Amino acid sequence: MLARTADNLFWVSRYLERADFLARLIEASSRIAALPTAYAGAQDEWKSVLIASGADETFFDHFDKADEANVIAFLAFDQRNPSSIRNCIEFARTNARAVRTALTVEMWEGINCAWLELRKFEAAHEAHGHIDREELIGFLDYVKTTSSLYDGSGYRSMLRNDAYYFSRLGVYVERADNTARVLDVKYHVLLPEQETVGGSVDYFQWSAILRSVSALTAYHWVYRESIKAWNVADLLILRPEMPRSLISCYDNIVRFLDAIAGQYGRQGASQRHARNIKRHLEGASIGEIFQSGLHEFVEAFVTENNRLGSQITEQYLIG
Amino acid sequence: MTFQKAIAPMTAPCFDEMNGGGSESPSEPRALYGRIARWLENAPRGLLESRRQQAEMLFRRIGITFAVYGDKEAAERLIPFDIIPRLLGHDEWRRLEVGLIQRVKALNMFLTDVYGAQEIIRAGVVPAGLVLRNPAYRPELQGRRVPHDIWTHIAGIDVIRVDGEDFYVLEDNCRTPSGVSYMLENREMMIRLAPDLFADHRVLPVENYPDALLASLRSVAPPHCPGEPNIVVLTPGQFNSAYYEHSFLADKLGVELVEGRDLAVRDDVVYMRTTEGLKRVDVIYRRVDDDFLDPLAFRADSVLGAAGLMGAYLAGNVTLANAVGAGVADDKAIYTYMPEIIRFYLGEEPKLKNVATWRCREPDALKYVLDHLHELVVKEVNGSGGYGMLVGPHASKEQIEAFRQKLTSAPEGFIAQPTLSLSTCPTSFPGGVAPRHVDLRPFVLSGADGVRIVPGGLTRVALKEGSLVVNSSQGGGTKDTWVLETDAATQ
C-alpha cells in the first residue's frame, strides 16, 4: 500500500484516540474540580490537566489564568491548540478524507458525521462564547462515541491486512502515550510516602486517574479492594488484562507489527524496538518501579514510545 | 466543469425534453416521457421535496461534495441533485453515440497530426498560428508519439439540443473532464429514491463505466510493460474541487489514489512510495493539469507533480492519460474548425453539429459580427469561465460599444455565435415543477481496442429560471440521465 495511505490511517487512529483521552481527562478533572477543597486537595487541578495534555506551554500564550472555563475552551475547541479535541477530530477527518479508498464506508461515514456534528457544537460554543456544563457533557459523550464508532466499525468491517494493522498500531501507540502522560502528571499522588499520609484527598485523585483512562470499574474487578496508589500504578502499567495498561498496549503493538512484518516478509527496527519495550515491561514489577522511581520509569517509557513512533514512520510511512 | 456556457437566453419558446415543442404550450408529453408525466401528476404533495431532502442528506453523508475556489464559507458544497430524470430514447442515443465516436476519433487524429507531421496545417485547413501559438499546445511534445496514438483517453463532450432532431456540440473537453462520479452516484440515488419509477423504465446501465475505464487504461500501458500494468490515479489532493471524484474513481477502479509526493522518479522510471518500498507505476490517470505535472519540465514551483515525470513519459516508460498537450484540441478557436477537421481526417460529414461560429479573424465574419452585435454571443478565444464575454441581447449599449472597440482593435482574439436556446427539462422545486435548461456531458473512452461509451452521461441543469448557466460552480444542478431500451416514439 502507499506509504502515505499507511501514514494517514495511522494518524486517524492516533488523533481519535487522543480526542477520546482528552474527553475523559476533562470529565475526570471536572469532577475533582467540583469537589470541596478538603477532598480535592490544594493542588491546581486545571494546571495539571494542561500539563497532561501537553498544552501547558501554549496555553499561557493566550490566557492569563488556568481556570475551568479557559482550560476547557482551550482543550476542547481552541484552534490554536494543536491537540485540542476539535483539532484532533478535524485532523483525523482530513487524514481520513485523504485515504477514503482505504476506509470502509462505515468508518468514513462515522468520522464524517462526527465532523459535521463538531461544527454544530462549535457554532454553539462560538455563539455563546462558552459552553455550559450540560452541553459539555453532551460534547464529551459525542467525542467518546465517535472514537468508539470508528474503532468498532474498523474492527467489524476492515479487511485484516496491512491497512488494518497500521490503523490498530496508531491506536495503541497513542494509547500507551496517553496512559503514560496521566501517570507522569499524577505520579506524586501515587508515591508510597503519600499513601502513608492516606486520607481522602488522594483517594479522589486516584479515582480520577482511573476515570481518565476509564478503568474505575476495572480496578474493582481486578483488585476487589478499595483504591490504593500501588494498585493504581500496577493496573495502568503492568496488568495485561487492562486494555489501557502500558503492557497491554505493547502486547498489541508487537502483535500488529509482527502481522505487518509477516505480510511483507521482512522484520525491521520497529519490530525489534517494540519487542524490547515489551520484554522490559514483562520483566518489571511494581515494587521495583517504585524503588527506582516511578517518575523516571514513566519518563523513560515516554521517550522509548516516541522513538517507536519515529521508527514506524521511518520504516513504513515515508516510503 | 468550469467553462461557462455562453449561449444567450432564448427569445422564443424552446424545445422541452418532456413536452416537445415550446415549453409554454400545454401539449401532450412526448411518448418517451409518458410514465414520467403520469408519475409527476400522481405524486402526492411533498413527495418530490422529501425525496430531494433525502438525496441531499445521503450525498452529504457519503461526502460527495465539491470545493468552490475562493468560497471559504461553503468550502464543501453539494451539487444540487434533481430527482426528475432526463430521458433519451434508444434511437436518440444511437444517433448521439455514432456522432461522439466520430468526433473523438477525429480529435485523436488531430492531436497525433499536430504533434507529428502537421499535415492539417500544411494543407491550410487550420491556421498554423492557431495551433502553434495556442497556450495549450505543448512544444515539448512535438515529434513524440504516444501509445496507440491516443491522446485523449477520456473525453467529455458537452452537447445540447434545440429541437427533437439534432445534437449540437457546445464544447469538447480533452484534458481532464470531470463529473463522471455524479453520473454514477446519481444513478445509485435514483434506484434508492424512486425504485418504482426506475423499475418501470428499462434503463441501460452505466455502472460498468469503471470497468470500461480500467480496460481502456490497461490497453494503453507502455509496450514493454511486463504483466499486469500498475495503474494509479494522480490527484492534486483533497483540497481540489474534484477530489471526491478522484477518490471515487480510484476506489471503483481498484487502484491507488496518489498525490505527486507519493511518486518518485528514478532514471526515467516512475515509482510510488509504498510501505514496502518503491513500486513501479505504468499508467497514470492524471487529474493534474499539464503545467503542474513536472517541476523539471513545466512550472518550477509546482508541488503537485513529480520531478522527472516528463522524462519518464517521453522515454515511454509510463503512459499519461490524458496525454500532455491534449488541451490544444478542445480550445475554443480550434472548436470552430471541428467540422473541417472531421472531414479532413475521416472524409465524412460531421454527425454532430457545431454551433455556428464566426471567427472574427476573418474580415467577412468580422463585418457580420459588428453589424449584429446585439443578437450574438461574442467570446474571447482564450478566455474561460465567462470572462470577456458579450451576450448581445442582454448587453447595454455601452457594453456593446466597448466590445465593438475591442473587436476592431484585436479581432483575432474573438469568436461569435448565435444565441441558441438550450432545451428544457422538468425540474422539481420546493414550490412545484418547472422547466429548466439542460445540457449533457457523455464520457467517451478511447483505448487501444476501440472507443467505449456507457449509455448516458451527466445532465446538468440551470436551476435559475431563464438561466443557461449549468456550471456547478455557478449554482447549476445535476440529473440522472436515462437512456431507455426503447425508442423515443415508443410508449
Place this chain on the structure above:
Amino acid sequence: MRASVQFQLQVYFPEPVRGLNQIFRLTPRGFDSQEVREWRVDVLPDATLRRGEDAFGNVVHSCSHDGPLDSLTVMAEGLIETHDAAGVVRGLVEKFPLDVFLRDAPATHAGGELAAFARDALAKEADPLGRMHILMGALHKTLTFAAEETEAPRPAPEVFSARAGSARELAQVFVAAARDLNVPARFVSGFYLGVGDVGEASPHHAWAEAFVDPIGWIGFDPALGFCPRDAHLRLATGLDYFGAAPRRAVCLTTGREDRRAALNVDAGRQASWQFQQ
C-alpha cells in the same frame, strides 16, 4: 576561436537532500560557425547520465540521485572551434515552424511599457535587420547589465521597469520585445569565452536570437550590446529561460543550495588527434 573549455559547477546542500532529479543542457550542438570536436558531461557522485534530445533539438542529460547528498559536482568540458559569423546561425536542424517562436508566455510577455518603448525606438527604421539591431542597441543602452544572477529570472516587464537585469533577464526582455513586434524570437543559453566583459559572478551567459527574413536566425546580445561573435559558445535554445536552462534540479526534501561555478577557457589549443586504442 579554437579553445579547450572546462566548466565546473559545485553545489553544496547545507541540509543533505534526498531524491534529487536533475536535467542539464550543457552540451553544445555544432552548426556552421560552431564546431564541437569533443565534449563530455559528467556528474559526481556517479549516476547514470541519460542523454536525450528535447523538442528544440537541445542535448539534454538527466540523472537521479537517491541521496542523502551534501554536495554535487557537474562538469562539462571539451574542445570547440568557433567563427565570427556576425551572429548568423546557419546549419542547425530547425524543429519548429516559426509560429512557435511567437508564442506568448508569462516570462516573455512584453507588457505595455516595454512594447511602447520598442515601438518608439524602431519608429524610424523599416529594414527588418536594422530594426533588430536598433532594438538590441536601445535595450543595451537603457538597461544596466548586472552580471550577478537572481535565483530565477524575473518576467520581462519587471526587468524592464527595474532598468537592470542579468544576462538571461535581458535576453528575455529582448525576446519579449521582438515577439511583440511579431518577429519570431528565442532564448539562447551559453558560455561567454571572452575575458572580463561578463564579470566573475557567473560563467553562464545568455542572449537571444531573432528570425530576420530572408537571412534566418541571428543572435543578438543585449547584455553586451553586440551580435555573438566567436566568443559566444551556444549551448541550448528555448522559448524562454526555463526551456533552455543549463541546469534544473528538484529534490524531495526542499533544501537550499549554494552554488559555485567556474569556467576555464584555454584558447588557441589544437584539438588533439585521436588514435585507435
